[in-house]
Amino acid sequence: MPAPKIDIYTKFGCGYCARAKRLLDQKGAAYNDYDITLGGEKRDEMMRRAPTARTVPQIFIGETHVGGSDELADLERRGKLDSLLAG
Template identity: 65%
Template structure:
């Protein structure tokens, strides 16, 4: 299973929704809380081509996008194969 990373902020409902979907699938993920900025926020900005919203989700080296993008992959039946690769 590839490493799943999610950049989040405190009190972000979209972050909660994305984590809930991953938790429901039993996916272990690395969460980077960027609420206070810092080096992890700079890291995220360098990886997501200028996007500044959270969450930003990566499965392996693939940038999935945000919560809506993750949910769309799930609805299309594409999320499980990405997680199994």
């Protein structure tokens, strides 16, 4: 089974975004990083996918909306991130 697609919506200078990407990098996970600092099409896409989201990062693994950096770190602490990344 192929690894699920990972999308992360970020903004320039966001420490939480850097922390989330660092964790994904440590896991060897390939991801699409969409910078929405200036808004635009990808920000609109993020808002469609997570209508209540008002902060970045917003992380999607496959069809699962993980949430932000804290939620990603929580999945790792609970031992659930690896299986989600595996698909």
